[in-house]
Amino acid sequence: MTCGNTLLQKVYETGFSLDEITLYLDTHPTDKQAMEYYQYIRKANQDAVSAYEQSYGPLMINQVNSNAWTWTNNPWPWEGGM
Amino acid sequence: MWRYEKRLQYPVNISQTNPKLAQFIISQYGGPDGESAASMRYLSQRYAMPYEKGKAILTDIGTEELAHWEIIAAIVHQLTRNLTPQEIEESGFGPYYIDHTTGIWPQAAGGIPFNACEFQSKGDPITDLFEDLAAEQKARTTYDNILRMVKDHDVCDPIRFLREREIVHFQRFGEALRDVQDHLDSRNFYAFNPAFDPGQRPCGQKKQP
Ligand SMILES: [Fe+2]
Numbered sequence: 001m002t003c004g005n006t007l008l009q010k011v012y013e014t015g016f017s018l019d020e021i022t023l024y025l026d027t028h029p030t031d032k033q034a035m036e037y038y039q040y041i042r043k044a045n046q047d048a049v050s051a052y053e054q055s056y057g058p059l060m061i062n063q064v065n066s067n068a069w070t071w072t073n074n075p076w077p078w079e080g081g082m
Numbered sequence: 083m084w085r086y087e088k089r090l091q092y093p094v095n096i097s098q099t100n101p102k103l104a105q106f107i108i109s110q111y112g113g114p115d116g117e118s119a120a121s122m123r124y125l126s127q128r129y130a131m132p133y134e135k136g137k138a139i140l141t142d143i144g145t146e147e148l149a150h151w152e153i154i155a156a157i158v159h160q161l162t163r164n165l166t167p168q169e170i171e172e173s174g175f176g177p178y179y180i181d182h183t184t185g186i187w188p189q190a191a192g193g194i195p196f197n198a199c200e201f202q203s204k205g206d207p208i209t210d211l212f213e214d215l216a217a218e219q220k221a222r223t224t225y226d227n228i229l230r231m232v233k234d235h236d237v238c239d240p241i242r243f244l245r246e247r248e249i250v251h252f253q254r255f256g257e258a259l260r261d262v263q264d265h266l267d268s269r270n271f272y273a274f275n276p277a278f279d280p281g282q283r284p285c286g287q288k289k290q291p
Contacts, residue, residue, distance in 0.1 A: 071138055072135055073134060074137075076128070
């Protein structure tokens with residue numbers, strides 16, 4: 001899976017890793033290695049999200065850090081190209 | 083994409099159980115004007131919405147309705163904690179209990195299961211937004227009906243919050259409808275579906291002077 005935008009690609013990758021490791025941790029809460037990976041990927045995901053948001057605007061509604069309400073701006077995810 | 087925030091949008095702390103009331107309130111979980119229908123309605127309608135403001139408001143209200151759905155479940159859950167068989171029998175909660183114990187299942191107050199026929203996604207943003215305005219009023223009426231039956235402040239408080247949100251949503255959908263209409267030919271609001279025939283009129287209709 002690639003999406004053409006390298007900053008967004010990083011968000012997709014780290015976001016999915018987060019989805020995967022969190023489900024695993026829900027059923028294996030004492031796995032030390034998994035916990036370390038979670039902390040590593042959590043940070044990587046935060047970095048990827050802020051890098052993307054700096055160029056393309058907010059991914060979540062509580063991350064609009066400009067004076068303009070950029071939340072409504074096109075494109076929306078279901079329109080493709082994201 | 084969604085991520086869960088581990089809290090309710092408005093707190094629910096009910097100390098006195100009341101299974102009879104739970105059976106009324108569950109209608110907002112899976113009934114005709116309930117929060118599940120609301121969320122599915124708005125989130126499903128987004129794909130036919132051509133304008134930015136509309137896409138945002140359908141996304142954000144659809145998301146808030148999911149949070150309301152969770153509040154209703156929390157209320158029903160707390161109203162049905164630690165019931166005895168005798169309480170179940172005397173309160174009329176028996177039929178629900180037989181099928182679901184005290185689990186949460188989307189049904190109307192009268193026992194009718196949740197059904198997608200309770201909402202519409204018509205593929206026309208004007209039609210959809212008028213449905214949304216009506217839906218918010220129907221939900222508000224249902225909360226009014228519930229509030230008349232509630233005496234416990236612990237239950238009234240979150241229900242009043244939900245009722246107020248219906249009024250705010252009605253207001254915001256009204257603004258979104260005006261925005262859609264502002265994008266249309268101001269002399270002819272209803273001549274075409276802006277999601278399906280952008281910029282043109284269906285066959286056989288003449289442009290008005
Ligand atoms: Fe609502």
